[in-house]
Amino acid sequence: EVQLVESGGGLVQPGGSLRLSCAASGFTLGSYSMHWVRQAPGKGLEYVSTIGSNGGSTFYADSVKGRFTISRDNSKNTLYLQMGSLRTEDMAVYYCARDSCGSNCYSYYFDFWGQGTLVTVSS
């Protein structure tokens, strides 16, 4: 069974940093591109970032470019999102999601999602 479990969320002050993790099981993480998507309280889904299966390619939404870094450790079956210079508008539940395509490709169809981890940005 495919499972994605996010962790690392919590309360952080504006301007602070946080690293989110997404532990994958039930499939070989290194065989899939992965994504982060967020959802502010009471709001809709917002795309955040993508990383290719071998980590060689990364993409970011304009709203987080230069502040967030996506990475992965396929040997640990774990995806990461390093978030810096956090703003109040970054407050959201952050989901990791698997791309359905497989190695070295992107379908931008998110076939499995984690349960999310809440990031609160407040002084």
Added chain:
Amino acid sequence: NFMLTQPHSVSESPGKTITISCTRSSGSIAGNYVQWYQQRPGSSPTSVIYEDNQRPSGVPDRFSGSLDTSSNSASLTISGLKTEDEADYYCQSYDSNSHVVFGGGTRLTVL
């Protein structure tokens, strides 16, 4: 970047049929696949339609997807509405520059 526009809410009675639209602001709706996700309160999103009109395993055939190039829009149709279909529905697509966009979401109420 393009936008995907959905109605804010729709409501209908059990057993009826509803259609949720998703209009692309620029670029052809047929140029890149459209996905639809269902999100029940307190839960993560799950896919109900991918690649415009494909249903993931386990999704009932009451759910269907289509494109209308004349209005540059995609649609999600749910027939034989059940109370369990009550949820938020999001369309999602992308472009050739790997820009991924979600629609604003539509709240379906089954009265």
